[in-house]
Amino acid sequence: MTYEVIGITVLWIFLYGYLIVASVDFGAGFYSYYTKRTNKNHIIHDIIQRYLSPVWEVTNVFLVFFFIGIVGFFPATAFYYGTALLIPGSVAIILLAIRGSYYAFATYGAHESKIYTFLYGATGLLIPASLTTVLTISEGGYISYEDGNVQLLYGELFGSLYSWGVVLLAIVSVLFISASFLTYYASRAKDRNALALLRKYALIWSFPSIGMGVVVFLLLSQRNAEHFQNMVDIWWVFALSLAAFAAATYLIWQKKALGVAFIMVMIQYFLAFFGYGASHLPYLLYPYLTIYDGFTNETMAIALIAAFIGGLAMLIPSLYLLMKLFLFDADYIEGKK
Amino acid sequence: MFFENDPVLLSRILTYVTLGFHVIFATIGVGIPLMIAIAEWIGIKRNDPHYTLLARRWARGFVVTVAVGVVTGTAIGLQLSLLWPNFMQAAGHTIGLPMFMEVFAFFFEAIFLGIYLYTWDRFKSKMKHFLLIIPVAIGATASAFFITTVNAFMNVPQGFEFVNGVLTDVNPLAAMFNPATPTKVSHVILASYLTSAFILGAIAAIHLIRGNKHVYHKKALHLTMVSAAIFAIGTALVGDFSGKYLHEYQPEKLAAAEWHFETESEAPLILGGILTEDNEVKYALEIPYALSILSGGTPDTEVKGLNEFDPEVLPPLWIHYFFDLMVFIGMFLATVSILFVVLSRKKGWNPFNRPLAWMIAAGGPLSMLAIQSGWVFTEVGRQPWILRGLMTTAEGATTSSHVGLMLILFSVLYLVLGVTCAVVLRKMFKGNPVEHELEERGISQPTA
Numbered sequence: 001m002t003y004e005v006i007g008i009t010v011l012w013i014f015l016y017g018y019l020i021v022a023s024v025d026f027g028a029g030f031y032s033y034y035t036k037r038t039n040k041n042h043i044i045h046d047i048i049q050r051y052l053s054p055v056w057e058v059t060n061v062f063l064v065f066f067f068i069g070i071v072g073f074f075p076a077t078a079f080y081y082g083t084a085l086l087i088p089g090s091v092a093i094i095l096l097a098i099r100g101s102y103y104a105f106a107t108y109g110a111h112e113s114k115i116y117t118f119l120y121g122a123t124g125l126l127i128p129a130s131l132t133t134v135l136t137i138s139e140g141g142y143i144s145y146e147d148g149n150v151q152l153l154y155g156e157l158f159g160s161l162y163s164w165g166v167v168l169l170a171i172v173s174v175l176f177i178s179a180s181f182l183t184y185y186a187s188r189a190k191d192r193n194a195l196a197l198l199r200k201y202a203l204i205w206s207f208p209s210i211g212m213g214v215v216v217f218l219l220l221s222q223r224n225a226e227h228f229q230n231m232v233d234i235w236w237v238f239a240l241s242l243a244a245f246a247a248a249t250y251l252i253w254q255k256k257a258l259g260v261a262f263i264m265v266m267i268q269y270f271l272a273f274f275g276y277g278a279s280h281l282p283y284l285l286y287p288y289l290t291i292y293d294g295f296t297n298e299t300m301a302i303a304l305i306a307a308f309i310g311g312l313a314m315l316i317p318s319l320y321l322l323m324k325l326f327l328f329d330a331d332y333i334e335g336k337k
Numbered sequence: 338m339f340f341e342n343d344p345v346l347l348s349r350i351l352t353y354v355t356l357g358f359h360v361i362f363a364t365i366g367v368g369i370p371l372m373i374a375i376a377e378w379i380g381i382k383r384n385d386p387h388y389t390l391l392a393r394r395w396a397r398g399f400v401v402t403v404a405v406g407v408v409t410g411t412a413i414g415l416q417l418s419l420l421w422p423n424f425m426q427a428a429g430h431t432i433g434l435p436m437f438m439e440v441f442a443f444f445f446e447a448i449f450l451g452i453y454l455y456t457w458d459r460f461k462s463k464m465k466h467f468l469l470i471i472p473v474a475i476g477a478t479a480s481a482f483f484i485t486t487v488n489a490f491m492n493v494p495q496g497f498e499f500v501n502g503v504l505t506d507v508n509p510l511a512a513m514f515n516p517a518t519p520t521k522v523s524h525v526i527l528a529s530y531l532t533s534a535f536i537l538g539a540i541a542a543i544h545l546i547r548g549n550k551h552v553y554h555k556k557a558l559h560l561t562m563v564s565a566a567i568f569a570i571g572t573a574l575v576g577d578f579s580g581k582y583l584h585e586y587q588p589e590k591l592a593a594a595e596w597h598f599e600t601e602s603e604a605p606l607i608l609g610g611i612l613t614e615d616n617e618v619k620y621a622l623e624i625p626y627a628l629s630i631l632s633g634g635t636p637d638t639e640v641k642g643l644n645e646f647d648p649e650v651l652p653p654l655w656i657h658y659f660f661d662l663m664v665f666i667g668m669f670l671a672t673v674s675i676l677f678v679v680l681s682r683k684k685g686w687n688p689f690n691r692p693l694a695w696m697i698a699a700g701g702p703l704s705m706l707a708i709q710s711g712w713v714f715t716e717v718g719r720q721p722w723i724l725r726g727l728m729t730t731a732e733g734a735t736t737s738s739h740v741g742l743m744l745i746l747f748s749v750l751y752l753v754l755g756v757t758c759a760v761v762l763r764k765m766f767k768g769n770p771v772e773h774e775l776e777e778r779g780i781s782q783p784t785a
Contacts, residue, residue, distance in 0.1 A: 057447040060407055064414055065440050071418060072437045075429025082422030086737045089419045094750050097408035101754050104404030105761045108397065149736055296430050303434045303509040311441035318448045318472070325452060325459075 003301040004291040007073035010308055011066055012277050018062035019273060020266060025059050026124035027178020033121020044194045047186050056103055072304050076294030080285050083150040084143050092130040099123035128170040136163045139224045140286025162219040169212040176205040180265045184258040199252060206249045224286060230279035237275035244268035345731045347740035348420040351747060355413050357709060358751040362406030364708050367481045368533025369399045370474040376560060377467050386780040387553050398762055400454055405758050424723050424733030431497050432490045434509040439483035446476025478526055485525045489517035493586055494724045516586050520579040527575055531568035532704040534561045535670060539701025542694040553771050555689060562677040569671035584632035588641040590718040593652045594660040595628055600642040604628035608661055612654060652720045659714040666707035670700050
């Protein structure tokens with residue numbers, strides 16, 4: 001494995017981590033808001049609060065890791081994406097800022113307000129939509145590059161079916177991942193009412209999520225034939241992803257082994273996300289930038305990888321402690337602590 | 338718009354707005370975990386529930402400010418790439434390591450802060466819960482350490498060779514531990530501790546001024562002022578080293594801060610004053626020999642004057658006022674906190690007298706003003722460079738024409754966040770005053 005591939009793999013792992021933990025968080029915010037509107041909030045409110053409260057900050061860090069890490073490993077991305085993404089990037093920051101702070105204001109300020117909940121719920125769907133812009137433009141054709149000047153072609157972005165397909169895929173995935181996790185969490189908490197409602201949500205969003213996955217895949221063939229072909233070449237990865245999806249949905253349907261079901265969802269997205277990423281290589285941005293010409297120098301790469309390993313050695317035990325106390329501690333989940 | 342659409346100027350203003358807002362929360366984010374740790378430790382050692390409650394209440398308020406700190410920190414992290422793509426490209430090659438490590442440090446802090454907040458009554462041993470704040474405090478200070486090394490690097494870029502427009506021989510550790518690092522890092526960290534102690538002290542002082550004589554507030558004031566006195570002395574010492582560092586490595590910045598035009602020994606230190614059109618200093622207070630002593634330790638140290646430099650690469654001279662404001666407030670904070678300590682050690686003297694309480698109360702906002710001034714001084718003082726001697730600020734900036742709109746959006750965002758944060762904090766503590774919480778928790782008088 002070259003340093004370039006190690007670098008992009010490290011970053012992709014963080015982005016995958018963000019995809020999972022942030023989806024749970026975003027979806028929870030939306031469900032919280034939605035059930036408030038439909039007067040069912042009392043059913044799932046406690047479950048959501050108990051899970052989210054200790055972990056919300058950690059979610060954000062996964063994303064920061066990715067965008068600081070990518071500048072470290074691939075400094076040229078700062079130039080291309082930085083210039084092009086001023087507006088979508090800023091919109092995403094603003095939404096994240098509103099979401100994070102208003103969550104804290106509502107939770108720690110011990111003051112529930114309709115506006116807070118609305119902001120929290122709405123941003124949960126808008127953030128994934130705005131963040132996926134990055135993946136969309138990486139396919140090429142959305143950026144012009146002339147005389148050293150990078151510009152985002154907004155008409156192209158907003159007028160493209162592919163880009164809207166990705167947005168929809170992101171939103172339904174958030175709702176599916178979140179509902180399947182919270183179903184598991186509710187079952188751990190032995191909260192039957194919450195379990196029934198969240199299981200219903202998980203099942204509602206299961207087929208749209210896989211359906212949108214297929215639609216986006218087909219749209220990509222119009223957008224970037226080379227990438228599409230690369231994906232077809234590793235079709236078995238996506239077939240396995242589909243199998244994991246089928247297993248997850250079956251288990252949720254049968255109300256069996258909900259923990260395994262959520263792991264299956266994680267595997268489903270892991271395979272799809274890494275299959276997508278691997279077939280995207282070597283390009284970071286079609287057709288301007290590959291992992292090889294945008295890479296940092298070798299000394300920095302070694303230093304970053306060493307720092308990454310050292311950091312993981314510190315983080316994994318801490319994350320384990322966090323999960324042990326709040327995710328796997330039955331008394332805590334059941335609200336006895 | 339008031340400005341013509343100049344992406345460089347607008348990017349500078351937007352970065353200033355984001356950092357100026359973020360640094361409020363970042364500064365207390367570095368210092369308050371330490372104060373919480375000290376309070377909880379004393380609470381356990383003296384078996385005094387007042388101190389434990391102090392730690393609890395500080396932590397409760399702190400987490401709200403952490404939220405704003407986290408989101409604005411995310412904002413600046415991404416904005417650096419959006420507004421300064423060329424700079425970040427160069428920085429990624431050279432100083433990417435501490436940026437990456439800063440995120441690890443913050444990650445570490447975030448995990449333990451989450452655990453700390455939700456486990457107050459979960460462990461049988463109080464000591465176990467106390468241990469959880471230690472990684473939070475370490476993570477917070479480590480974050481400050483790593484990110485300040487990046488700022489130090491911008492002042493003295495080193496650890497690479499720049500041959501024919503190509504970066505070679507990169508040494509990330511040499512870049513991180515550049516000559517500016519020791520003074521800058523220790524100054525930033527100690528000043529954050531000092532400011533946090535003063536802000537918490539100001540809260541207690543305001544309660545006393547309002548006539549609340551509860552011993553809880555007196556203990557809070559005592560704890561914060563003793564800590565502040567120590568941090569203030571430390572900050573002053575580091576300030577002296579910073580002068581010597583500037584003299585050696587960034588003489589133009591020192592000369593601009595001090596309006597020092599002619600190279601000479603026995604240079605005086607100039608306080609305040611105004612500059613006439615032909616660069617004459619008027620109405621200033623001059624301390625003889627002081628600039629030479631600050632620069633080299635002896636009155637006969639020769640200090641380079643502004644006239645020796647190419648005017649093209651000099652920072653604007655108004656940074657003098659920001660430098661003076663920072664130093665003046667620093668002196669004020671040191672005096673007030675040391676006075677408090679002296680009064681509380683002498684028999685028969687009352688450290689809780691009204692005038693002193695007023696000065697401490699003023700010290701809270703003033704300390705934050707000093708932080709702001711210090712950062713304006715050091716950032717503007719580095720101009721026209723973003724990487725001193727290598728890349729100008731204009732070369733580092735984006736070429737996008739939409740920065741003005743973003744500036745408006747972000748200014749509104751910070752305004753709304755700042756106001757809501759203040760409202761929420763007020764409501765939290767007004768709705769649950771100390772007396773009420775003491776009663777609720779069954780704390781009457783400490784056992785020791």
